[in-house]
Amino acid sequence: MCIECSGIHRNLGTHLSRVRSLDLDDWPVELMQVMSSIGNELANSIWQESSQGQTKPSVDSTREEKEWWIRAKYEQKLFLAPLPCRELSLGQHLLQATADEDLWTAILLLAHGSWKEVNKTCGERDSCTALHLACCKGNVVLVHLLIWYGVDIMAGDAHGNTVLAYAWQPSSQECINVLLQYGCPNECSPWCKNKMGKINKNN
Incomplete structure (x- = not known):
């Protein structure tokens, strides 16, 4: 450029x-x-x-x-690719795309979505956002994108677990680094502390 x-x-x-x-x-x-994961070709296709x-x-x-x-x-997003016709709401579709690690669809949905839509949760039982799911997958590319598009980094799930707790599940240091860089509280639930203790023992 x-x-x-x-x-x-x-x-x-x-x-x-x-x-x-x-x-x-x-x-x-x-x-x-x-x-490197997105590149000009994928970005321009959206x-x-x-x-x-x-x-x-x-x-x-x-x-x-x-x-x-x-x-x-x-x-103005005049050249933006249209949304696919699906029965799911945009927020539900984003949760599905994140769970499937479908990068192209996730970027398209984020480009179209409002703050409320991209912060859609899985439901009252779990209350996970797409950012929780991306952290659980250890997908640092999706973690970055979701933060940039305004998914709440402070949100906890129904059990009080932060996105940082989810990043500990796959032990993704890259995701943890990004979350801390953007101000995610360095606080863990009892489940997360137990997980960290096991990792430290193994090391």
Whole structure:
């Protein structure tokens, strides 16, 4: 991405776009996994599924033309792929996609979803969010994406277990690192403490 386009992306705000320099910024291994797992082809199949007859700007286009395209793509979501026709609500579909580790579908649903929809829980008995499920799977890519799209990192399940407790199930240090980085309370239920004790003994 050129300097001009990166400046436009930064002006959108981190709730819409995140920009990092290859030379000036740190690239934690967890973030590199996100970038390599998604890539331009998958991202554009969602965010640029149809150009609606518009011509994508070239390197020679004016700043105004580039800014119009970027804002249309990410702010107005004019080129976003449509949601599949399913009986499930968006929130329920996101829970299913996360459980199946279906990255493409999860990103599409997050792009379309509201804060309330992406924070849908499995039900009163479990009250797990998609973030709990991603942590249980040890899927650091989905964990990153769900946090970026506003899934509540402070939410507990019906038994009071945080998402951090779920990250301990697969002993995913990468997920744990990301959760702590974004401010997840470093508190564990009795179940989680018992799990941590067993891990420490094995080490």
